[in-house]
Amino acid sequence: MTNVFDPVCRHAAATPDSVALRGAGDQWTYRQLYDGSMRYAGALAAAGLSPGDRVLLAAPSVPEFVVAYLGIQAAGCVVVPVNTMATRAEIAYVLGDAGCSLAVAWHALGPAVAEAAAPLGVPFWSLYPGASVCEAGPGDVIDRDRDETAAILYTSGTTGRPKGARLTVGNLLSAGEIGASCSRATSTDRTGTGLPLFHVFGQAAVMMATLTVGGSMSLLARFDPAAMLEMLRRDRLTIMAGVPTMWNAMLHAAGDASPADFAGLRVAVSGGASLPGEIARAFEARFGCTILEGYGLTETTAFGTFNDLDRGGKTGYTGRAVPGLRVQVRDADGNECPPGTVGEVHIKGPTVMRGYWNRPADTAAALSSDGWLRTGDLGETDADGDLRIVDRIKDLIIRGGYNVYPGEVEEVLYEHPDIVEAAVIGVPDEHYGEEVAALVTVRAGSALGAAEVSSWARERLSAYKIPRIVRFVDALPKGPSGKILKRSIDRTGLTRDAPPADAAAGRP
Structure with missing residues (x-):
């Protein structure tokens, strides 16, 4: 038998009383995790879902996420996890693109998932504390091949519609x-x-x-x-x-x-x-x-x-x-x-995805015939x-023909004692093609100014890497994992306040 649920089966049998999960005020042993996941698998089967069916799952990092996730795996279905902050339109896109047969959402998330599922005719379940489900008995653990799709994770979609990466049982x-x-x-x-x-x-x-x-x-x-x-x-x-x-x-x-x-x-x-x-x-x-x-x-x-x-x-x-x-x-x-x-x-290697869901051209562009991922x-x-x-590659800034790597500039900015977070991006510029812009958050009470930020960078970087546009912000946009999302930064008004004096001086 091969199933993503296998590790829990092993530990539930060998060390059933060992703690598997700790939440805000509860904990689950491996036996409890096994039993809860098997009940979830049984409920999926009783609802008519078959191995290979896709199930959307929207839940924060609570033990019940793990129970539902593993129940979906045990039933041989494909879990499609989505961001808990996703909008109705974003969820509707994933439901349709993945062809989901069921949508599951944490009870406290709000109506977005249910509202997205209803017009598509996709059944909706709420996920409550304890991961209780209908009175169906425990399901069976479905035997699967290692190359079968077990999860579809959608990329951020910063360059067009999100693509679903097909992660296999073996992955x-x-x-x-x-x-x-x-x-x-x-x-x-x-x-x-x-x-x-x-x-x-x-x-x-x-x-x-x-x-x-x-x-x-x-x-x-x-x-x-x-x-x-x-x-x-x-x-x-x-x-x-x-x-x-x-x-x-x-x-x-x-x-x-x-x-x-x-x-x-x-x-x-x-x-x-x-x-x-x-x-x-x-x-x-x-x-x-x-x-x-x-x-x-x-x-x-x-x-x-x-x-x-x-x-x-x-x-x-x-x-x-x-x-x-x-x-x-x-x-x-x-x-x-x-x-x-x-x-x-x-x-x-063995963790490289099988490909993108229903995207053969994108898959061919990313994966070579011998399994290498670009x-x-x-x-x-x-x-x-x-x-x-x-x-x-897509974040690379080309200023006047010179390559500027934002990460290198950010590294220098983080060294400043008043700068808490920084994001460096390229913005269109009539003279250089692109100009280097820095958005920073600073410590409370800091009097740091834009000229001082540029001066700090000038002492540590080549001239063409220095941010000529500096803006102070209260917070930078972040994704669900906390990663700064540069492509979500509003570029409105990110232009130089005056013609580049460097150009008149003949400097890059």
Whole structure:
């Protein structure tokens, strides 16, 4: 038998009383998780769903998300997780594109899912605390092939309509095994996260890795830095996972937190976006805790590279290929680049998706015939073989013929003591083609001005990389995982206030 539910079946039989999940005020043992998921699978079968049917799932990071997710898997259906903040129109698109047979939503989310499902004739279920379902008996665990689609995760859709990445049974099981191997997790580990489980990072790298080894997983329904630090203390976490904005938020909301609170934390994992070196250094100085950065995509079931536990974190680098995967940086002609040369990152291995749902052309553009995935990310390796992500290809700024990598500029801005968050983007410019713009949030009470930001950058960067447009904002737009969404930034008014004086002086 092969099913994404297999790890829970094993641990429910071997260690039924071990804690699997901890929520805000409850916990579930592996036996309770098994029983709840089997009842959910039985309810799906009683409702007429068959293996392969798609089920939309909208829920925050609560234990009931895991119960429903695994019940869908046990029944042989395909789970389609969506952002809890998705609008009615966005949900309707996913329901139609995936051809869902059922929509399930957490009871407190509001009417968007039900309202989207009704005109499409898609049945709707509410997910309540305890994940109670109809009186149907427990279902059967469906035997599946490893290459069958188990989940469809929709990409952000920043360049057109969202595409559904088809993750297979084998992808998810492999992700769990790789995640456990990278962190050397065991059944005694207590993992905690504020990541959304509907996102691939929380779902594959955290949830599947924890369930694979039979450890426990503590969940925050909504990330809050103070609540995350309290969960660290309360549940005596040994593994914690988050995106850079989460580590940054904890750093600035530390209160009375001390290195003693982090003494039992074996592994701190950052992913989802590049971790600014200044945040990593400040976190280690404040708490004595080294954050290890990894790299992966939805299309690779969250995995690609990871910093080795023995070698520790290398600031600015995401480590080497994880076990079982191959990672190459290639030039425009498809040749592997030597160390120190920027090219596009390619990944091959057991976590690479099967393809995009009903998108053969997009699949062919992303996946080669021999299984290599084009990531769309620019990176380079160093002499040790460690990967550094430079930027998304589509985020590259070309100013007057010079390539400007936003991540490099952001790294410098984060070093300023008054800057809390920064996003660097390119905006159209009549003279240079594109101009470098920086949007920043600052510490409360800061009197930092735009001229000082540009001056700070000028002392540390080449002239063509300096932000000539600086705007101060209260907050930057973020996705469900906390990743800063540059393409959601309103570019209205992001122009230079005067003609570029640099041009008159003949400088780039």
